[in-house]
Amino acid sequence: MKKRSILISLSLVLIFSLLALAGCSSTQETSGATEKAEESKEQVVNLYTNRHYDTDEQLLQSFTEETGIKVNVVKGDSDELIERLAREGKDTEADLLITADAGRLHRAKKKELLQSVVSEGLLENIPENLRDEENQWFGLTVRGRVVVYAKDRVNPSDLSTYEDLTNPKWKGKILVRSSSNLYNQSLLASFIEINGEEKAKEWAKGLVENMAREPKGNDRAQATAVVAGEGNLAIMNTYYVGKMLNSSNPEEVKVAENVGVFFPNQDTTGTHINVSGIGLTKHAKNKENAIKLMEFLSGEKAQKQFAEGNYEYPANPKIEPSELLKSWGEFKTQNINLSKLGENNTKAVEIFNEVGWK
Numbered sequence: 001m002k003k004r005s006i007l008i009s010l011s012l013v014l015i016f017s018l019l020a021l022a023g024c025s026s027t028q029e030t031s032g033a034t035e036k037a038e039e040s041k042e043q044v045v046n047l048y049t050n051r052h053y054d055t056d057e058q059l060l061q062s063f064t065e066e067t068g069i070k071v072n073v074v075k076g077d078s079d080e081l082i083e084r085l086a087r088e089g090k091d092t093e094a095d096l097l098i099t100a101d102a103g104r105l106h107r108a109k110k111k112e113l114l115q116s117v118v119s120e121g122l123l124e125n126i127p128e129n130l131r132d133e134e135n136q137w138f139g140l141t142v143r144g145r146v147v148v149y150a151k152d153r154v155n156p157s158d159l160s161t162y163e164d165l166t167n168p169k170w171k172g173k174i175l176v177r178s179s180s181n182l183y184n185q186s187l188l189a190s191f192i193e194i195n196g197e198e199k200a201k202e203w204a205k206g207l208v209e210n211m212a213r214e215p216k217g218n219d220r221a222q223a224t225a226v227v228a229g230e231g232n233l234a235i236m237n238t239y240y241v242g243k244m245l246n247s248s249n250p251e252e253v254k255v256a257e258n259v260g261v262f263f264p265n266q267d268t269t270g271t272h273i274n275v276s277g278i279g280l281t282k283h284a285k286n287k288e289n290a291i292k293l294m295e296f297l298s299g300e301k302a303q304k305q306f307a308e309g310n311y312e313y314p315a316n317p318k319i320e321p322s323e324l325l326k327s328w329g330e331f332k333t334q335n336i337n338l339s340k341l342g343e344n345n346t347k348a349v350e351i352f353n354e355v356g357w358k
């Protein structure tokens with residue numbers, strides 16, 4: 001009898017212990033589940049970007065402060081980010097892609113990496129010519145591809161158009177980077193759109209004949225070569241002049257101070273422009289947050305800061321450019337939809353190969 005009662009008490013202890021343990025573990029499970037629910041409630045947006053400026057980081061921070069949406073940023077080379085998006089497919093974490101050149105944004109669209117966005121705010125902020133025809137990407141900042149000249153050797157009154165750069169008077173005087181560069185491909189793509197294939201080819205051929213040297217180096221290297229006396233004129237993007245003027249490298253500052261900025265084709269078809277822009281990825285998991293960030297970046301407050309960080313022109317026409325850009329004067333731009341730069345890219349590359357633009 002005694003033995004039995006001990007056994008019963010032992011069993012009871014065991015049962016209570018088991019119950020207690022079960023209770024304990026079930027509380028742990030509950031708290032784990034709560035944590036997970038809270039995590040999934042945290043509002044985020046994941047951004048792949050080729051931009052790497054402090055001002056962009058400040059901007060994203062103020063977006064988080066305003067909306068409570070955290071922005072996770074993956075920085076990388078433009079083409080690598082596009083390849084990564086393609087490789088990741090529907091498993092990608094990226095909700096947004098920011099990259100330079102309408103030609104490249106078009107490439108992302110053609111690879112079916114982007115999707116159309118419905119947003120009145122975006123349509124209001126970004127003019128029609130600076131966005132994709134199906135609203136798959138939107139320009140955020142604008143740059144001009146201009147002519148810079150040696151201030152000590154060239155009278156700007158001798159400059160007029162891109163076409164004039166093929167005039168024999170500039171033989172051996174023109175500096176420009178390789179045709180493998182997308183900026184040049186987009187430039188030629190714009191000429192195909194505006195003047196037709198034949199004229200575009202004539203231009204490319206004429207320019208090769210006037211080159212000061214075989215194409216090498218980036219845009220900045222062309223300005224450096226102008227100041228070093230290798231040639232008199234260079235084709236380059238406006239923001240590089242701004243960056244060089246404000247560089248911590250005194251050599252770059254000196255180069256920028258010795259070149260003048262000229263906007264070609266002011267009496268004819270306008271200066272070639274391009275954009276750095278943003279697109280919503282096809283498999284975005286945080287679509288609403290992503291569109292909020294797109295709207296924020298195209299808005300007045302962000303545009304001012306966004307453009308100033310890289311000496312670019314704001315895409316939103318309500319915003320004035322920075323003082324430096326204003327000092328270069330207003331200019332007439334080409335009047336084409338930038339989607340055409342992507343559409344004409346293959347043809348442009350073909351022409352470059354045909355005329356031997358290295």
Ligand code: FE
Pocket residue numbers: 100237
């Ligand atoms: Fe660039």
